[in-house]
Structure formats: C-alpha cells, structure tokens
Amino acid sequence: MGYQLSRDNMNQLLLALKKDYKIYAPVLLPGQGRFSNTDLIGYGEINRIEDVVFQQKSYFSPKEVFYPITQTLFYFTEDEYREPQMNPKDIIVLMRSCDIHAVTRLDKIMLENGPHPDSYYLQLRSKLKLVLLDCPTSFDNCFCISMGTQRTENYSFSLRPDNGAYLCDVKEDFAGLFASLGKPLQVSPQFAQQNNQRVSLPEISENLVSSLAFHKLWDEYKTRCIACGRCNTSCPTCSCFTMQDLFYEDNPQCGERRRVWSSCQIDGFTDMAGGHSFRQDKGQRMRFKVLHKVYDFKKRFGLPMCVGCGRCDDVCPEYISFANCVNKLSDALQEVQQHV
Template sequence: MQKGVFDDFVREVMQSREFVAPVKGDQTKEVQESFFTDIKDPSQIEIGQLTYFPIKYYFFAKKEVLFSFHKNRIEEPEIDIPERVFFGLRLCDLNSIKHQDTVFLNNGFRADPYYQARREHSLLIGMHCKKGDDHCFCQSIGLKDFYDLMFFDKDEHTYGIDVGSEKGKAFVDEFRRFFEEKEEGYITPEDKVTINTFKLDTTNIKNLWDNEVWSSLSEKCTACAACNNLCPNCHCFTVEDEVEVGDVTKGQRVRKPAACLVKGFTRVAGDHVFRDDLVGRFRHRIFHQLEFFRDRYGETMCTGCGRCIRGCPAKIDWVTGINTAARKQRGGQE
C-alpha cells in the first residue's frame, strides 16, 4: 500500500465499520495516556508509541451482562457489537489477544459466548514495531505471528502488508483498490526484526518460587492492581448480581475483570483469605504470566509489553528483579 492512500483507505473502511486505532491521550482531559479508541478521522492515529492502556477490554468487557433475571426466570442478553477493524496493534497486543482466545475460546471447555461474539466481529491489523522502549522485553518471550493483516514500514512511501488469515484476505479483496499484489517473500525476515534494549532472563524462573526476590519486589507494592488492569493478558474475573433499585428480585448477573493483587481475590465466606500475604499475591501474578499459563497451554502468557512496569505507581521493575535473582542463583550454584 502506498502511504499516500492510507488516509483514504481508513476513511473508506470507516464507512462500514468502526475503526479502532491508537490515539494520544488528551493532556487537558482526565485520560492523559495513550489508548485505543474508535477514531473519527485518520489524523488521530498515533502509531509512534505503545499505548499505555491495553486492547483487551474490547473483547473482555469491563462489564459483561451474562443474563438478566426476574426471580428464577432467566433472559438472554442482547449485546451491541459493531463490526470493528482494529489497526495499529503491535505483535505484543496481537499475542495477548491470542492468549485471551486460548482462555475464552480454546481452553477445552465450551467457548465463552460473549467473548466469541466480540471476536467474531473484529478484524486485527497489526503495525510492526521496529524498536521497543526502555520497558519492552518482547524479544525475551518469543511472540508468534498472529494477525489478519500486518503492516510493515517498508520505505518512505510504502507499507508492506502480510496477510495472516482468510479473514484478512477477504478484507483485502473488499478494499482491493488500496492494495497492490506483491510476490511471495516481499516481506523479508529483516522487516520483521524488533529491537529490545531491555531483556528478561527466562532460563530459571521455576526455581525462583522460594526466592527472597518476591519479598523485596513486593515491599513497595501497594496492591493497587494497576499491573492487573494494564496487563493485556490478565483475564481473571468476578461474577456478581446487580439488582434493580426497589425490586431485588430483578437484576443482571454481570462479569467484571478481577485483580489478583487485591486481597479480596481469594476471600471466601467466613472471611477466610487464601492468598493473604502480598508477597504471595505478587508472586502468583508473575508465575501465572511466566510459568502456569505455559505449563497448561504451551505459551508464555506475558507478552513482554512492559505496561505493568510503566504503569506501576511504585515503579516496581520485576524484570530486573528476576534477572538479578536468577543471576545470583546461578552464581550460587557455580
């Protein structure tokens, strides 16, 4: 695609679909950090930096109505899902969607119908990221190619585009006039390179369970759960009933994201909290990201985007903490 026609392409897609892309936060408004939103004009798109907020809430809604009830009578919800094109997703964003797909669609149990509906009405277009910032460590994770279409900044005038799925191919066919067919191998391995200056030592994490690093890392943690909320992969949730004012027999059963850093995450009736200590909760999140998910599904859940470090009010850099602990442990064994 010629870069010169990109804005026209976006405008044409917007005729029939919502176009969700990264935008800068508004320094005069409440949300000052960058995020994904359905844009009204191509000039809003800001692909220069990783968004502060994750993409996940478009699929894993902040509040999903599972059903409404009146006493024991249950009614299926109608959810409003526009046809959406997501643009400007980085490979870390895309892999996080892949991991959410694993949990909600492909974990061996009946697919989650709400998530499925939202995903079916979406098309994922990536924008290749050439260089991460000081907190990015995606190269330590081993991300997979996962997209409907992927844009590469080929040269000053051209985007190279890789078609990653049937859905992506159908989309290109629909907007044919903006695309030029290229020979196989047009997107080279060099085009796919991403440079990281920050790295995570993943060699020995399993052996760090009883390490003192968790105490030192969680020392400054306030259990604010910013890491859970900003993480594109964290998918744990809570289910609760919301009743109508004046008639408690009517209401809705809703699902909302839940944060494992918060003490109440494992609180049961009788006020027993299973994961009572913050050290254990901190460790649980990192282990779920780096070990538990991989043990179950064969892929590391963390995508190395570094949002949890960037957004941490206490600036807890757990990656460096783990690297140091792993190095120490190796030193001790030698």
C-alpha cells in the first residue's frame, strides 16, 4: 500500500515513532569532513524529516548503528561481571538498497558463520527495522548494478521526497500511522538504472585460486596502499574487530571489555604471539581483501560480500579503486585460463 504524506504529517509520523524507536538516517555533520572547514554526511539520530540528507551518499555506512565502532561487552570486577543494559527502544534506520543488502551480508558472518550466532550483534540486530531510501540516480563510484544490489524488497517502508511531500511504499504500517496521516496513493520505489562504474565479477574455480593469489597484479599495491584502513571502516560489509580490556585508574581490579572495529589492511592485524605476522606486505593484504569479497564469501554463502556502494573508492587517500582491482582480477583470470 502506498501513501503520500505532507512534510508536517511526515514529522508527526516520526514524532509518534520516536516513542518506541530510535530513528537514524544520513545527516549533515558540520565541520567533520576530512579537510578543514568541510562537512560530512554520516548516520545520526533524527528528530525531523528535514534532518535527512536525500541527495548525497553517506561517507560511512549505517552499520555503525547496530554494529558499533566500539562496543562494551561486559563490565568486570575481581568477583563478578555484568553485561551493559540495552536501550529499551527498537531501531529504525533509513538506508539505500545496497546498504540493505549489506545487512544480509553482515547477518551471514555474524549469525551463520559458526555453530552459534554472535549474541551481541543479535541483540541489536533483532531491534532493527529497515527503511528504504529511494535511489533513482547513481552516485559517483557506485557499481551496485554490477553486484545486483540496486533493488530490494526487504524493507518496512520506502521513502522518497516529492515536491515538498513524501511518497512511501508501506509494507508494515506502524500502529496504523500511515493510514491515519497519509493519503492513499500508488507508490513504487525508484532504483538506479545505470552506474558510471562497471565491474566484471570473476567466476573463479578452486583450482585457479592459488594462481591468482600469487599473480603480479597485487604488486602495485605494495607501494600504493598506505594501510590506513579507511576502505574497511567505510565498508558496510566488513566485520573484523579486535578486543580491548580497559582497566580503571581508581581501581585496577575493575574495568570493561570492549570490541572495536579493526581492519585486515592495517599494520598489526595479523600479529601473533612470538612476533610472527601474516601478510606484512600491503599487496598481500589487498589480495586477501579482494578475494575474500568476491570469492571466499561467495563460496561459503552463495553471494559476493561486496555490494557495490563504492565508499571504499570514495575515501581512499591514494585513489585506489576496489572496482578497478576486481576488473584487473577478472583480466588476470582470463590470462591464467589461457595458460591452463
């Protein structure tokens, strides 16, 4: 069922929802850009529909809302431990189709990648309601169409601004709010029809993986990559983390254990006891990331990990393009196949 809501009615709807939900969307973060006196589009809690940025892609993905950058797992003393209390409100997040697909990728890793689901992820994930932000035109560096993530049916309702009003395709009418505040109207979400960036996904057979792993294409990233990890922290599907124990100064016997996002690209990520470290070479790290995104994950779960949002290309200070790297991998695969 579709509805048209005026700006005032949309704000009334948000106000009513906020009684039971925390609502997050892409918002303007003044002065928080990469350079002095520049702004940033990121995810934040909203109070009014005017807070939402519809026409720009967010620098960071929405995953930080339900998979926090830093998360306290439990507090401890010398005698006991306890988990932190959860906010009783559920969570609504406004996100684009590619990011909704990214949630399913995170679900695979955090909930299905072992005998037991990640309970901390599950606590927040079970609170989550997904709202689709229409994405009628592609942004720079997007390649969602190549990844098949430009469309989705997985949302509670869609949202699109239209001449001062808002159009919504509603699959879940929260307590009848849309029916009471909106005007019934036939609405279909709008999705991007083309991207400027195209990616050719390689179909890698298991017997050719080792040949691609040691291919010369990774050599250029030995010097180009600076191991800053921006590509991972901006990515909506990366899930790696490290653990930290924080001890309080006033009582060293008490503290908290946190998990914090980490990155397969940064120094120290593969350090082991005894001083050994895997993938010290930055080209090897790039190889690991790319093959994990387009081969390993797909082999295990049946779909590529990358969703084509293009954020990694947007944020890289060395202008390394993940999309171009995947295309080079496809070219290398053809080269290897010719010599088999």
